[in-house]
Amino acid sequence: MSITIALSKGRIFDETLPLLAAAGIVPAENPEHSRKLIIGTNRADVGVVIVRASDVPTYVQYGAADIGIAGKDVLIEHGGAGLYQPLDLNIARCRMCVAAPVGFDYAAAVKRGARLRIATKYLLTAREHFAAKGVHVDLIKLYGSMELAPLVGLADAIVDLVSSGNTLKANNLVEVEQIMPISSRLIVNQAALKVKHDILQPIIEAFKSAIK
Numbered sequence: 001m002s003i004t005i006a007l008s009k010g011r012i013f014d015e016t017l018p019l020l021a022a023a024g025i026v027p028a029e030n031p032e033h034s035r036k037l038i039i040g041t042n043r044a045d046v047g048v049v050i051v052r053a054s055d056v057p058t059y060v061q062y063g064a065a066d067i068g069i070a071g072k073d074v075l076i077e078h079g080g081a082g083l084y085q086p087l088d089l090n091i092a093r094c095r096m097c098v099a100a101p102v103g104f105d106y107a108a109a110v111k112r113g114a115r116l117r118i119a120t121k122y123l124l125t126a127r128e129h130f131a132a133k134g135v136h137v138d139l140i141k142l143y144g145s146m147e148l149a150p151l152v153g154l155a156d157a158i159v160d161l162v163s164s165g166n167t168l169k170a171n172n173l174v175e176v177e178q179i180m181p182i183s184s185r186l187i188v189n190q191a192a193l194k195v196k197h198d199i200l201q202p203i204i205e206a207f208k209s210a211i212k
């Protein structure tokens with residue numbers, strides 16, 4: 001019996017290394033320095049696949065990977081079907097927020113019931129947030145660089161992730177509303193949890209003890 005872990009490269013891979021180490025798992029290489037998409041580990045029964053952050057839940061849902069690590073932002077948009085989410089790992093932390101150009105009076109626009117154009121990669125999250133507040137919005141789906149949209153007149157505001165705030169600042173935007181804190185979670189294929197329980201359970205327990 002063997003298991004496959006789905007990870008995205010970058011911050012999630014880096015912040016997952018200490019958790020994997022706590023479970024006695026050391027990847028054979030860093031995807032940052034290799035083009036390999038399938039990476040071995042020090043354990044013959046554990047492999048890692050490197051996929052796009054937003055694709056991690058899909059690989060785990062269909063059992064192409066048994067477990068994975070994905071941001072709450074990604075999990076909300078995916079919907080979570082077929083996934084067991086036993087642990088908030090408290091890594092890759094940031095916040096989902098509404099941001100607008102400096103000088104745009106967002107609160108006043110909301111108060112007078114203006115219809116706002118919002119650019120975002122997070123359609124479900126944004127739709128739910130504005131619906132709950134009773135704000136009318138036209139959502140414009142983008143796949144990246146949301147910060148550009150208000151600067152070129154594509155949108156009044158954006159819904160995006162913020163961590164240091166440097167990207168907003170560099171583009172003359174400010175956070176006008178916080179939607180929710182975000183961190184990454186361990187996700188497990190529901191069938192694998194039963195069939196591969198003996199190998200998965202110790203890993204889940206080791207992660208749990210290693211969470212900061």
Ligand code: PRT
Pocket residue numbers: 008009010011012052053054070071072073074092093094144160161162163164165166167168182183184
């Ligand atoms: O990069 P790619 O398009 O392949 O996918 P991705 O952006 O979804 O993946 P990745 O690896 O960049 O992010 C993976 C996960 O890390 C996300 O799903 C989040 O849960 C989490 N995370 C934590 C972040 C950030 N912090 C973050 N700051 N994801 C993205 N950002 C971006 C943000 O979108 C904005 O463009 O960083 C920019 C803001 O950063 P600051 O520090 O300037 O505020």
Ligand code: MG
Pocket residue numbers: none
């Ligand atoms: Mg990114």
